[in-house]
Amino acid sequence: MSLLRLDGIRKRFGPTVALDGVSFALEPGQVHALIGENGAGKSTLMNILVGALQPDEGEMRLSGQRYRPASPHEASQRGVALIHQELSLCPHLTVAENILLGREPSKAGFFRRSEAEKLALDVLGSFSHPELRPDRPVGALPIAAQQVVEICRAVASHARIVLMDEPTSSLQRDDVEHLFALIRRLRSEGIGLIYISHFLEEVRAIADVFTVLRDGRSVADGPLTATSNEALVAHMVGRSVDQLFPERHDRAPGDVVLDVRDLVAPPVVKQASFTLRRGEILGLAGLMGSGRSELVRGLFGLAPVASGVVRIAGADTLIRDMPAARIRQRVGYLSEDRKGEGLALPMSVADNLTITGYRSCAPRGWLHLSTQRAQTRRWITDLGIKAHDPDQPVRTLSGGNQQKVALGRLLHQDADVLLLDEPTRGVDIGSKAQIYDVIAATAAQGKAILMVSSYLPELFGLCDQLAVMSRGRLSPVRPIADWTPEGVLHTAIDANV
Amino acid sequence: MAETTTSSGSRSWLATLGPFIGLLAVIGVFALLTDTPDQYLSVRNFRIVVAQTVIVALGAIGMTMIIVSGGIDLSVGSVIALTGVVTAIAIRDGASPLMAVVYSVLAGGLVGVLNGLLITRLRVIPFIATLGTLGMARGVAKWIAGQQTVNVPPTWVNEMAVTFPQPEWLIVAPGVWLSVALAVLVALVLRYTVFGRRVFAIGSNEAAARACGIAVDRLKIWIYGLAGLLFGLSGVMQMSRLRQGDPTVAIGTELDIIAAVVIGGGSLSGGVGTILGSMIGATIMAVLRNGSQQMGWPNYIQEIIIGAIIVIAVAVDGWRSRRP
Numbered sequence: 001m002s003l004l005r006l007d008g009i010r011k012r013f014g015p016t017v018a019l020d021g022v023s024f025a026l027e028p029g030q031v032h033a034l035i036g037e038n039g040a041g042k043s044t045l046m047n048i049l050v051g052a053l054q055p056d057e058g059e060m061r062l063s064g065q066r067y068r069p070a071s072p073h074e075a076s077q078r079g080v081a082l083i084h085q086e087l088s089l090c091p092h093l094t095v096a097e098n099i100l101l102g103r104e105p106s107k108a109g110f111f112r113r114s115e116a117e118k119l120a121l122d123v124l125g126s127f128s129h130p131e132l133r134p135d136r137p138v139g140a141l142p143i144a145a146q147q148v149v150e151i152c153r154a155v156a157s158h159a160r161i162v163l164m165d166e167p168t169s170s171l172q173r174d175d176v177e178h179l180f181a182l183i184r185r186l187r188s189e190g191i192g193l194i195y196i197s198h199f200l201e202e203v204r205a206i207a208d209v210f211t212v213l214r215d216g217r218s219v220a221d222g223p224l225t226a227t228s229n230e231a232l233v234a235h236m237v238g239r240s241v242d243q244l245f246p247e248r249h250d251r252a253p254g255d256v257v258l259d260v261r262d263l264v265a266p267p268v269v270k271q272a273s274f275t276l277r278r279g280e281i282l283g284l285a286g287l288m289g290s291g292r293s294e295l296v297r298g299l300f301g302l303a304p305v306a307s308g309v310v311r312i313a314g315a316d317t318l319i320r321d322m323p324a325a326r327i328r329q330r331v332g333y334l335s336e337d338r339k340g341e342g343l344a345l346p347m348s349v350a351d352n353l354t355i356t357g358y359r360s361c362a363p364r365g366w367l368h369l370s371t372q373r374a375q376t377r378r379w380i381t382d383l384g385i386k387a388h389d390p391d392q393p394v395r396t397l398s399g400g401n402q403q404k405v406a407l408g409r410l411l412h413q414d415a416d417v418l419l420l421d422e423p424t425r426g427v428d429i430g431s432k433a434q435i436y437d438v439i440a441a442t443a444a445q446g447k448a449i450l451m452v453s454s455y456l457p458e459l460f461g462l463c464d465q466l467a468v469m470s471r472g473r474l475s476p477v478r479p480i481a482d483w484t485p486e487g488v489l490h491t492a493i494d495a496n497v
Numbered sequence: 498m499a500e501t502t503t504s505s506g507s508r509s510w511l512a513t514l515g516p517f518i519g520l521l522a523v524i525g526v527f528a529l530l531t532d533t534p535d536q537y538l539s540v541r542n543f544r545i546v547v548a549q550t551v552i553v554a555l556g557a558i559g560m561t562m563i564i565v566s567g568g569i570d571l572s573v574g575s576v577i578a579l580t581g582v583v584t585a586i587a588i589r590d591g592a593s594p595l596m597a598v599v600y601s602v603l604a605g606g607l608v609g610v611l612n613g614l615l616i617t618r619l620r621v622i623p624f625i626a627t628l629g630t631l632g633m634a635r636g637v638a639k640w641i642a643g644q645q646t647v648n649v650p651p652t653w654v655n656e657m658a659v660t661f662p663q664p665e666w667l668i669v670a671p672g673v674w675l676s677v678a679l680a681v682l683v684a685l686v687l688r689y690t691v692f693g694r695r696v697f698a699i700g701s702n703e704a705a706a707r708a709c710g711i712a713v714d715r716l717k718i719w720i721y722g723l724a725g726l727l728f729g730l731s732g733v734m735q736m737s738r739l740r741q742g743d744p745t746v747a748i749g750t751e752l753d754i755i756a757a758v759v760i761g762g763g764s765l766s767g768g769v770g771t772i773l774g775s776m777i778g779a780t781i782m783a784v785l786r787n788g789s790q791q792m793g794w795p796n797y798i799q800e801i802i803i804g805a806i807i808v809i810a811v812a813v814d815g816w817r818s819r820r821p
Contacts, residue, residue, distance in 0.1 A: 073710030
C-alpha cells in the first residue's frame with residue numbers, strides 16, 4: 001500500500017486554475033522528486049498536503065486512509081511535515097524551542113526546558129555542527145545551521161512523510177552532503193520524502209522517482225534512472241528545449257570600460273582585480289559567502305570599500321562613490337534579492353522600470369506620464385514581460401516577469417556596465433531562456449556585463465570570460481574555453497590559486 | 498523578577514543591564530543637579546516616584562506581552578479612562594469596592610478581547626484596530642459618565658495608589674505591591690510556560706508558528722484579552738489617584754506605556770522584550786518627571802527630555818545589537 005496517494009487533485013483560486021488534476025503515489029522509503037517550472041503548481045500542492053489549503057476536488061489517502069487535513073496542525077499530527085523553501089524559524093527562540101515549536105514538552109503548562117534540550121540533542125546529533133547548541137538563539141546562527149534546525153524540526157516531529165521545498169537553496173556543499181546523508185537515513189527508516197528542487201543535478205543525486213508538474217497537471221512520472229535530463233526539461237516546459245542558451249557569436253571585444261585593481265572590501269573581499277571590455281560577458285563563480293556579491297555591491301557603492309582603484313570608461317573614480325554616482329557613470333546593478341532590494345513590489349511596472357532613468361521621461365523634473373507609459377510598453381514588448389498594463393503593480397507579476405522588469409531597468413537607464421547578481425535566481429526555465437537572450441543581445445550592442453551566478457551551466461553557456469572568487473580572492477580572468485566545471489569548483493574550494 | 502529574553506546567559510543579562518544603567522544614570526544626574534541631594538534621594542521621594550509609576554507600570558506589563566507577540570495596542574489610554582469611570586460608577590451606585598474593581602478589570606479584558614477579535618477575525622492590523630477601539634472606548638467612557646467626572650464616596654479603592662499609605666509598614670501603596678506581584682507573575686509566565694514561549698514565537702515569526710500548528714489567532718485573542726485585564730487594573734489605579742472617575746483622563750498614556758516597553762529593550766517588530774526591562778523603562782520615565790519637577794523645570798522641558806530619551810534608548814539598543 002502506498003504511503004501517500006493523490007488522485008485528481010484540483011484547486012482553483014477565483015478564475016485561476018492552480019491545480020488541474022494531480023495524481024501521484026509515494027511509497028515508504030522512497031525519495032520522490034516533484035519537479036516543474038515556477039507556477040506549475042508545486043507550492044499549491046505542498047500547501048494542500050500540509051493542510052494550509054483545501055483542494056476543491058480529488059482524493060488523498062495516507063496509508064490507505066482518507067487524508068484531508070484542515071490545518072497544518074492536523075497534518076503534523078497525521079505525520080506529514082514540511083521543510084520550507086524560505087526559512088521559517090523564530091530567530092529569537094533557541095534551537096531547542098524551534099525544533100519543538102508547537103509540541104513543547106510541558107508539565108501543567110510549564111515548558112520543560114531540560115527535556116526539550118535533550119530531545120533536541122537527539123536529532124541534532126546527526127549533524128556535525130558544533131555551533132548548534134540547543135540553548136542558542138537561532139537568529140545568531142549562520143544560515144546553513146538554521147536550515148539544519150529546520151530539517152531537525154521535521155525529523156523530531158516523527159513524521160512519516162517529509163516534504164522538502166528547495167531545501168538546499170541556502171546550503172553550502174558540505175551541508176548539502178549532510179542533508180543528503182540525513183535523507184538517506186530517513187529513507188532507510190521507511191519514511192517517504194517528497195523533494196522539490198529546481199536543480200536537476202541535485203534531484204538526480206538524491207531522488208528515486210519523479211513526477212513532473214506542468215500547468216497544474218502531473219504530466220510525467222517514473223524512475224529517474226530511466227529518464228534523461230533533456231526529457232525532464234521537455235516535460236517541464238512542454239516543448240523540447242534544444243537550445244536554452246543563445247547561439248554564441250564571436251564578438252570582437254571593444255575598449256576596456258571597467259578596470260578594477262586590487263579592490264579590498266572588508267571583511268569579505270580581500271583582493272580582486274579584473275578588466276571588463278565592451279561586448280564582453282564576464283562570469284563570476286564561487287561558493288556562497290566567498291565574496292562574489294560583496295565585490296559587486298562594493299563596486300556599486302552599496303558596501304564599504306577600503307582600498308583599490310576603479311576606473312570606468314578610462315576615468316578614475318572614487319572607490320567610495322555612492323550608487324547615485326555609479327548610475328551617472330553609466331553603471332547598472334541587478335540585486336540577487338529581487339523582493340528585498342531589487343524591486344519596489346507595490347509600485348507599478350512603469351515606475352520600477354524607469355526609476356533609475358527618470359530623466360528620459362521627466363524632462364524638467366516633472367514626470368511625463370504618457371511618455372513613461374509608452375517607454376514602459378516598449379520594454380514590455382521587447383523583453384516579453386507578461387504584464388497587461390504599465391500601471392500594474394510589479395507584485396502581481398510572476399517571478400520570471402519580475403526579474404525581466406528588474407533587468408529592464410538597467411537597459412532603460414542605458415547602462416554601459418551591467419552588474420548582474422544571480423540574474424536568473426528563482427526564475428522558471430522559459431523566462432531563463434529569455435533572460436539569457438536579453439543578456440547576450442545587450443552584450444552584442446557593446447555593453448559590458450559582469451554576471452555572478454551559482455549555476456555553472458549558465459556561466460558556461462553564456463560567458464566569454466570567467467573568474468572564480470574563493471575566500472575573498474578573485475582568480476585571474478580566463479577565457480571560458482580554458483575552464484572546465486571541475487576546474488571552477490576546484491578553484492572555488494581551494495584558496496591557494 | 499525573572500528576565501524574559503530568549504537568549505541564555507550573558508547576552509540577556511546585558512540586555513536588561515542596559516536600561517538599568519540608564520536608570521542609575523538618570524538618578525545620578527538629578528542627584529548632582531539638585532541643590533538638595535539628600536531630599537532627592539530620600540525614601541519619601543522614592544515613595545512619590547513609585548506611586549506615580551504604578552499606572553504606566555501595570556499598563557507596561559500588558560503591553561510587553563502584546564509587543565513581544567509582534568502587536569501594538571493604542572487603545573490603552575482610553576481603556577484606562579473607561580475602566581476608571583466604570584469603577585467610579587459601580588461604587589457610586591452601591592456595588593462593593595471589590596466588585597467595582599472586578600467589573601473594571603473585566604471591562605478592560607473585554608476591550609482587549611474585542612481588539613483581538615478585530616485583529617484576527619477581520620484581519621485589521623493591530624495599529625488600526627486599536628486606533629479604532631481608542632476612539633470607541635473613549636466615547637463609551639464619556640457616554641456612561643454623562644460627559645462629566647463621576648465622584649465617589651471614600652472606600653479602600655481610593656487608597657490603592659496613594660503616595661503615603663496607612664498603615665505605615667506598607668511603605669508603598671497596595672497598588673504598587675500588586676503591580677510588583679503581577680510583574681513577577683507575568684515574567685514567570687512568559688519565561689517558563691508554553692504559553693509564554695508561544696507569545697515569543699508568534700512575535701518572532703508568525704508564519705512559522707502557524708506552520709508548527711500553533712493556533713495563532715486564538716493565542717492573540719488571549720494575549721490582548723489578558724493585557725486588557727491589566728489595563729483595566731491600571732484604570733482602577735487611575736481612579737484611585739484622582740479619587741473620581743474622569744472620562745477625559747489618560748489621553749496619550751498609551752504612548753508612555755509603549756515608550757516604557759521600548760526603553761526597556763522591547764522591539765516593535767516583535768520577539769524581543771522583558772517585563773523587568775519594561776518596569777525599568779516605566780521607572781525611568783517617572784524618575785525623569787519627578788526630577789524635572791524637583792528642579793522646577795517646566796512641563797515642556799520634561800517632554801523634550803523624555804522624547805530624546807526614547808530615541809537614544811532605541812538607537813543605543815540597535816547599535817549594540819548590530820555589533821557581533
